[in-house]
Amino acid sequence: MSRPPAPALPPLREVIARHGLTAAKALGQNFLFDEQLLDRIAAIPGKLEGKPVLEVGPGPGGLTRALLRAGALVTAIEMDRRCLPALAELGEAFPGRLRVIEGDALKIDPATLFAEPYAIVANLPYNVGTALFTGWLSGESWPPAWSSLTLMFQHEVAQRITSAPGTSAYGRLAVLAQWRSEARLAMKVHRSAFTPPPKVMSAIVHLVPAAMPEGVSARMLERVTEAAFGQRRKMLRQSLKGLPGALEALATLAIEPERRAETLSVAEFVAIARVLSG
Ligand code: SAM
Numbered sequence: 001m002s003r004p005p006a007p008a009l010p011p012l013r014e015v016i017a018r019h020g021l022t023a024a025k026a027l028g029q030n031f032l033f034d035e036q037l038l039d040r041i042a043a044i045p046g047k048l049e050g051k052p053v054l055e056v057g058p059g060p061g062g063l064t065r066a067l068l069r070a071g072a073l074v075t076a077i078e079m080d081r082r083c084l085p086a087l088a089e090l091g092e093a094f095p096g097r098l099r100v101i102e103g104d105a106l107k108i109d110p111a112t113l114f115a116e117p118y119a120i121v122a123n124l125p126y127n128v129g130t131a132l133f134t135g136w137l138s139g140e141s142w143p144p145a146w147s148s149l150t151l152m153f154q155h156e157v158a159q160r161i162t163s164a165p166g167t168s169a170y171g172r173l174a175v176l177a178q179w180r181s182e183a184r185l186a187m188k189v190h191r192s193a194f195t196p197p198p199k200v201m202s203a204i205v206h207l208v209p210a211a212m213p214e215g216v217s218a219r220m221l222e223r224v225t226e227a228a229f230g231q232r233r234k235m236l237r238q239s240l241k242g243l244p245g246a247l248e249a250l251a252t253l254a255i256e257p258e259r260r261a262e263t264l265s266v267a268e269f270v271a272i273a274r275v276l277s278g
Helices: 012-018 035-043 062-069 081-093 126-138 155-162 172-178 218-230 246-252 266-277
Strands: 052-056 073-078 098-102 118-123 146-154 181-189 202-209
Touching (some): 012 081, 035 062, 035 118, 052 062, 062 081, 118 126, 126 146, 126 155, 126 172, 155 181, 172 181, 172 218, 172 266
Parallel strands (some): 118 146
Antiparallel strands (some): 181 202
16 A cells, blocks of 8 residues: 655755754754755665664654655654654654654664664764663674664764774774674765764765674674774784783684784674673
8 A cells, every 4th residue: 555645744954943943952953954965864764665774863863754754663852852842743644653762862772772683773872872882782692673873973973883804994993893794885965965064074874784794792793892992003912912812822723813803804803892792
């Protein structure tokens, strides 16, 4: 059965003016108004018709309306209560398709909100986005409760997440994002697309869970990358020497201890963590 046509909605700028939603710097509010751009962002996770989506930080609802237009069943967590009336209006335009939860996303376990896998989509302030991202990727149990992540970051952070070995951007975030997921930089977003424009460019990262390598503890991998990249200019024999068994693991795996962290592939980090997890 085909979906009814999307309802006509007032322009976002009008919604913001009517509800007095001046962007609050303390909440990292930079709003997107370009509906075509928002529709392109909502298309990144793939077909959303009838699918559950968690949106974190909907603000006045620009991305939310694009997700609803794409047919998603949206649950949105927003901590700025000034935005709730605008979101309630949007909910009325898409009956039964938008659930809004007022609260701090850092304090809510989204898995408790859904009975089936859900896509996560968010345009968040940098510090909140990175904290949520690392939390969503750090659990021992895999696959996670979510089916994909589509997240706006500062361009430089998006590069760190998707970078390859041998580059200056490669580090803990890349290993965390890539060892059991496929991560790609899906779209660059110019700073002028936001109101007010932030100082730096942004980009959207899209990530889907992949198979988890066997016999590796996520916590151990985190300890290895923390030690290795904590002193990224040092040779591994120096940076890993405080981690019990790590130098023996390098010998077992024939990884030269003179190498530096940024030359190791994600698979090599996983192999070291596997030996240490055993
Ligand atoms: N999604 C809207 C857009 O794209 O135009 C707003 C994006 S704005 C960059 C970030 C939003 O996240 C704001 O509405 C802000 O109030 C909200 N926010 C910030 N920290 C949050 C948190 N810890 N939990 C939930 N929402 C948060």
